[in-house]
Structure formats: C-alpha cells, structure tokens
Amino acid sequence: MRISTLSIYGNATAQLNTLQSALARTQMQLSTERRILTPADDPVASARALEVSQSKEMNAQFATNRASARSSLTAVEGALQNAGDLLQDIQLLAVNAGNGSMQPQDRQALAIEMEGRLQDLLGVANTTDGAGGYLFSGYMATTQPFTRTPGGAVYQGDQGQRQLQVGASRKIPLSASGAAVFENNPTGNGSFQTQAAKNNTGGAIISSGSVTDRALANAGRDYKLSFSVTGTPAVTTYSVVDTTDGTEAAVPGQTGIPYEAGKSISFGGLSFDIKGEPADGDIFTAKPSEKQSVFTTVTDLIAALRGPAEGAGGKALLTNKLNTALDNLQAAHDNVLTVQASVGAHMKELDYLDSAGDDLDIQYAATLGDLQDLDMVKAISDFSMQQSTLQAAQMSFKTMSGLSLFNYL
Known part of the structure; x- marks a missing residue:
C-alpha cells in the first residue's frame, strides 16, 4: 500500500490536535477544579447540578x-x-x-x-x-x-x-x-363589664366581677340593676332586669331584693359585689365585653380626672370610672x-x-461537590500521561516527517 505524503501529514496533524485538545481540557479542569466544563461532558450530572445550584x-x-x-x-x-x-x-x-x-x-x-x-x-x-x-x-x-x-x-x-x-x-x-x-x-374583665350610671348620686362602688357559668355568661344578655331606698329607717333594695327582653334576672318575680354592702350579687352566670351606700334611683349595668381602643380608654380617663369629684356621689363616680379604666x-x-x-x-x-x-447550604454544597468537583489525583495523573503522550507523538512525527528516500541515494 502506498501512503501519500499529504495523508501522512493530515493524519499526524489530526492526531496531534486531538492530543493537544485533551491536554488543554485536562489543564482547564485542573485550573477550575471542576470535572464538568460543559453540559456535554456529563448531561445527567449537569442537569442535576443546575437544579441543586x-x-x-x-x-x-x-x-x-x-x-x-x-x-x-x-x-x-x-x-x-x-x-x-x-x-x-x-x-x-x-x-x-x-x-x-x-x-x-x-x-x-x-x-x-x-x-x-x-x-x-x-x-x-x-x-x-x-x-x-x-x-x-x-x-x-x-x-x-x-x-x-x-x-x-x-x-x-x-x-x-x-x-x-x-x-x-x-x-x-x-x-x-x-x-x-x-x-x-x-x-371589663374580658367576659362582661360592669358600670355605674353617670347620674348616680350615692357612694356605691361596683367591682369588675367574675364568671360563674360560662355558658350563661356567653349568652350576650344586658342587665340593669336598679336601687330603691324607702322607709324609715331607710331600707335599700335592688332589682335586676334583663334589658334584652325586660324580664327579672336575679330572682324571677321578685323586684325588691335586700341590699347588703359587699355581698356577692349573682345572676345569669355573672357574679360581682357592690360596696358603699347607693342612693335611691342609682343604676348599675352589666353587659358583654366589647372591643375598645386604648386611646378611647385613656381619653375617657383624662376626662374623668378633669371632672368634678365632690361629695360621696362624686368620689364614688370617679372611683367607678377609675376602676373601669384600670380594667380596660x-x-x-x-x-x-x-x-x-x-x-x-x-x-x-x-x-x-x-x-x-x-x-x-452544607448539603447543597456537598451534592454539588459530588457532581462537579474534580478528582485532583486522577486529573494530575491524566495530565502527566497526556503530556508525555503528546511529546512522544510530536517527536515521532518529527522523526517520521524527516525520512526521505533521497537520504539513501
């Protein structure tokens, strides 16, 4: 078989270029410390590395x-x-x-x-x-x-x-x-609020109270407690009306319950006490708690401090307002x-x-390392081998290209 000079040079050049490219690729891997330089190097690992990145x-x-x-x-x-x-x-x-x-x-x-x-x-x-x-x-x-x-x-x-x-x-x-x-x-106390009417003239002070029966207290009823002072000596009684439907709330059918200062008053799942001496016609209310702005509470408190507080009635009115404000x-x-x-x-x-x-972050970095990082020992070994192979190919080509029949004539 006769091999032309052009074919020899073409094949040798292609082989040297292939070896040079492989060496350059390994050198690039070593410089970047990455195994995958392009997606074509490992399509599956490249796609996974993109997701992890x-x-x-x-x-x-x-x-x-x-x-x-x-x-x-x-x-x-x-x-x-x-x-x-x-x-x-x-x-x-x-x-x-x-x-x-x-x-x-x-x-x-x-x-x-x-x-x-x-x-x-x-x-x-x-x-x-x-x-x-x-x-x-x-x-x-x-x-x-x-x-x-x-x-x-x-x-x-x-x-x-x-x-x-x-x-x-x-x-x-x-x-x-x-x-x-x-x-x-x-x-109030979060479940209901007790208040004294603004027109009260007696010295009675109502407490915040507590809930004794949650089911009844949550029924959403409004109550009005009215005092009556009659006779000589004076006898103080009170009645409790459910203003929602106008019925008696404390003791059905009884409108004049004897009042004892400080004694607990209970009805409708609520319990509170009133201290001091109420005047005839004084009214107190108990109704479900409402939502109120703290700014309204403080504004009402300031107004109460600036209002008159003379006599037993005025002092009691101030005390009731202060108690209400403190609860709120x-x-x-x-x-x-x-x-x-x-x-x-x-x-x-x-x-x-x-x-x-x-x-x-540590897990992602480890996963990316497994997918992309280069085995430095193997890469250096491959680089040395590829470098030696390229040098041997270059020397072989140089020697072979120098052969000529004219050297033997």
Whole structure:
C-alpha cells in the first residue's frame, strides 16, 4: 500500500490536535477544579447540578429574607415594648388618682401628665420602619395608622399583615395590624363589664366581677340593676332586669331584693359585689365585653380626672370610672404583651430556620461537590500521561516527517 505524503501529514496533524485538545481540557479542569466544563461532558450530572445550584441560590435568598424579617420584627418588638411601658405608666397614674386625699389641682396635674403619655402612645402607634413605611398600618404601609380625635384616635390602616417568604414553605409576618394591637381590647374583665350610671348620686362602688357559668355568661344578655331606698329607717333594695327582653334576672318575680354592702350579687352566670351606700334611683349595668381602643380608654380617663369629684356621689363616680379604666388598661396591656409574645415567637422561629438553612447550604454544597468537583489525583495523573503522550507523538512525527528516500541515494 502506498501512503501519500499529504495523508501522512493530515493524519499526524489530526492526531496531534486531538492530543493537544485533551491536554488543554485536562489543564482547564485542573485550573477550575471542576470535572464538568460543559453540559456535554456529563448531561445527567449537569442537569442535576443546575437544579441543586438553583436550590442553593433560593436558600441564600431565603437567608437574606430572614435577615430582613428579623430587622422588621425587631422594630415591631421595640415599639410594642415602648407601648407596654407607657401603658404601665398610665396604670400607675390611674392608681395614684384614686388616692382619696388628692385635691382637684392634683388630679388636674395627673391629667396633664397622662395627656403627655397619650401623645407618646400615639407616637408609638405611628412608628415607622426607617424606610418610609409604618409598622402598624397593615398593608397600607405608607398611610399613617392613627390620627388623634376628640374621643381618642381613629385607625386609618387595614387589618392586613405584611409577610415575607423566609423558607420553602414558610412565610413570616413583618408587621402587626394597628387595630389588633391598639383597637381590639376587651372591656371589663374580658367576659362582661360592669358600670355605674353617670347620674348616680350615692357612694356605691361596683367591682369588675367574675364568671360563674360560662355558658350563661356567653349568652350576650344586658342587665340593669336598679336601687330603691324607702322607709324609715331607710331600707335599700335592688332589682335586676334583663334589658334584652325586660324580664327579672336575679330572682324571677321578685323586684325588691335586700341590699347588703359587699355581698356577692349573682345572676345569669355573672357574679360581682357592690360596696358603699347607693342612693335611691342609682343604676348599675352589666353587659358583654366589647372591643375598645386604648386611646378611647385613656381619653375617657383624662376626662374623668378633669371632672368634678365632690361629695360621696362624686368620689364614688370617679372611683367607678377609675376602676373601669384600670380594667380596660390591663386588658390593653395584656393584648400588647400577647402580640409581643407572638413577635418573639416569630423571631425564635427565624433562628431555627437559619439553622436549618445553614444545614441545607452544607448539603447543597456537598451534592454539588459530588457532581462537579474534580478528582485532583486522577486529573494530575491524566495530565502527566497526556503530556508525555503528546511529546512522544510530536517527536515521532518529527522523526517520521524527516525520512526521505533521497537520504539513501
């Protein structure tokens, strides 16, 4: 068989190029420390590596989201802590206002101080997140949540909670609705509220009471307790009417129950006591708890401190208003603590999610390493072998290409 010179050179060049390409590829693998340089190197592993890489990037984004969520929740927690401290101060002022030795000017001074606390509380409710948004306005982040009114404050946000994805299947609230924190506070003892009529002239003071039968207490009935003082010596009696349907509530058919100061009065699943001496025609009510804004509670308390409190009737009226305000303030404070506990639970959950995210990141890195990382020992061995093979091929070609019949003539 005769082999042309062109064929010899062509085959040799192709072989040298193949060896050179293999050497360059191994050298590239060594420089990048990657086994897969293009998807064609290992299509299955490349596809799997792409999926794992995307999951790893999503995990990194979740970590960034968790950091952002923690920052927002820290701001909310700080605002709630301030709100709780202010409510405690207001409660202390209300307790001090009940001191019987206080003069009108003393109560006026307390009212002025309480007005300042109210403004501070309103400022806390309108706290911003540092980026132009309000913490307690729900989804309406750019709308100031509360505006002062003569009766307290009006809420202008909504009931929503802004959320952020912090895990593959978990979203965390970044804020709290101002209505849930400052507006939806139960009045009275949480089940029902007792109140004295504004026109009472006697010195009777009603307690907050308690529930003795939950089923009856939750029936949603309104009751009116009316006092009557007749005869000589004076005999004080009372009657209880269910104003929902106009029936007697305490003892059916009995309208004049003897009154004993401090003795428990029970009906309709409710129990409370009245102390002091009521006047003829004095009225007390018991009705289901309602939702009331803390700003309304504080505004009513300030008005009570600025009102007259002369004589037994005036002092009793003030005491009843203070007791009502203290019950409502305690409920508002408990509500703030509940929301604060919820925020703390979310922040604790972020810590767990961070730990789980770190573990996932390690797993993803290990999986990518198994799919993509190069066996350095094998690659260096292959590189040395390929380099020797290329050098041998080059020397062989040089020697062979130098052969000529003219050298033997």
